[in-house]
Amino acid sequence: MTRSRRQLLRQLGLGAGAAALAPLLLQACRPGRGPAAGGGGNTLVMSSFPLYIDGDAPGAPGSISRFRRETGIDLRYLEDINDARQFFARIRPQLAAGRPLRQDLVVLTSWMAQRLIALGWVDPLPLEQVPNQRNLSPSLREMPWDPKGRFTLPWQSGIAGIAYNIKATGRELSRVDDLFDPAFRGRVSALLEMRDTMGLLMLADGQDVSRPTWQAAQGAFQRLEKARRDGQIRRFTGNDYQNDLVTGNLVACIGWSGDVAQLAIDQPDLRFVVPDSGGMLWADLMLMPRGASHRREAAEWLNWVYEPREAARIAAAVQYISPVEGVRAILAADPATAALAASPLMFPDAAERRRLHVFGPLDEQEEARWEERFASITEA
């Protein structure tokens, strides 16, 4: 992680970061303008979540700068996706009307990528020009969201679990039930990402999240609703839980592994734990929206980030689970990053992986029903 990222989190908070990104958001909202929508012939436009790549540091240019310099491709890396659902709402009018976006590549969470693929709004990746795709971790091949692996390549994976400040809680936390401890009333948050929050609560109920059913979710919905009504849950958040965790507004929350690992560098009291009942495993994927014009440039980028040494730089910065084989050995060989190679959150072993679960698919009608119920709790 770069210094600038930590400073940004501390000094401005992610909300202020969002304000700073407003021009980019507006820029990204601009309608596509045909084949050259992304810019000139040598331009590659990519949208991703904020703070999800290594940045420039004095004397050490980040991945974006080095890619630009070494390939001559003008990569425009936009950190304009704060919430996958809201991003979908923004791009939907253009894609539904058959118009291309200005983005050539987009990073989206697997369930949203699956939705776009099902709608026919994604082009196959130019994988024939990406020899480094062979470095994709075997555990991420033939995944349910893209069984033939034609449309997506993973960017990073991560775990949703419990983040907490040991100094504030006064004890270690290990169960989802700990979030509902009355001693923490009003100082706990949950994620607006429904699959992560509901997944963790359903696992605590002993339910199978790989085949989620409406009936199986009722206990979790009711528990969440009661916690919201009673004031146990202070907020439902996106990435912005990080600022509350750092400033002490939260003592515990549902959070994402890489975020907490990064924050813990400066705040050693912050911990992340996969609950006893299991954690939620998710993956963010790179895909090409339909009609993207810069296929060669996109292939160059995909090949670049799937080169283990480049992937190791990104993994060391974001501290999520890299999808690229060989990253661990590279991190272990460097004394500055050797500790990361031993992190079970970045490199979960087989036993740990058995405790991680992927939220199963919901059909259109079921998803609408779940979203409405979840919103009745978070937006009541």
Place this chain on the structure above:
Amino acid sequence: MPASPKPERRPPWPWLLLAPGLLWLLLLYLLPLLGLVPLSLSEPLSRFGLETVFRGRVATYGEVLGAYGPVLLRSLRTAALATALGLLLAYPLALWIRFRGRRWQPLLIGLVVLPSLSSYLVRAIAWSSLLGDNGPVLAIIHGLGLGGMLEGLGVLRGGRLLNTSTAVILGLTNSLLPFLVLPLVVSLQRIDPRLLEAAADLHANPLACFRRVVWPLSRPGLSAGLLLSLIPAAGDVVNPRFLGGPNERMIANTIENLLLVQLQAPRAAALTLVLMGLTSMVVLLQLRRGGLEELPLP
């Protein structure tokens, strides 16, 4: 029989001056707004597509009122409380600027407007830092030993300010203050000083002078401030998101969620029109009471 005087023909230029503004409102406000009416009565053809089909489905209105009626009421209550608190702060401030400001008046008015020059979003985030659990406001409250009393009054919840209704009201009040102060100052400026001298000559003490002269003549300013603040407050989306919790969500947050997350455009349109209907009623009531002439809009 004397010839009747020829009726004076009004020059057309006032309408020409109005035309750009009217055209702007018609194209970019009224037409999209009217488009919400058929949308609210439609059904989407598919969950993720954009196409809707008009079915004259009035039931959507009943559904959104049933599901989100409490949020709507909460929004109106929060907006009313923020406006009331704003008036309590704005009135003495406007009085002071008008009667004690003297040559500093332009500077004082500038200071009132100054916060509005910064981003609305950044201001809300700044307030979240001020009101945070380890922020300066709570430190002062606890330092003065006022925590227990404010908890009892419902101002604090569980010893905290951030993510409570108090924080949302404070944030809204802060945002609304210029819209309350400016019409009040304009209204007070209109008071002829000779009326105050006459009141004093007639042995009215300062309180009587305020009650019989200043207050009645400043009421149009109060009404204007009420309109200018209550309506945007009821539809605010930023303060409840950054300063409130899930129990403080306001109706604009719900509309945003319906449109962007749940992809239920007809429901979002129906709720928007309900909110607009309610705020329009407030405007109409005001206009019926006082008319446009009384509004000292700055």
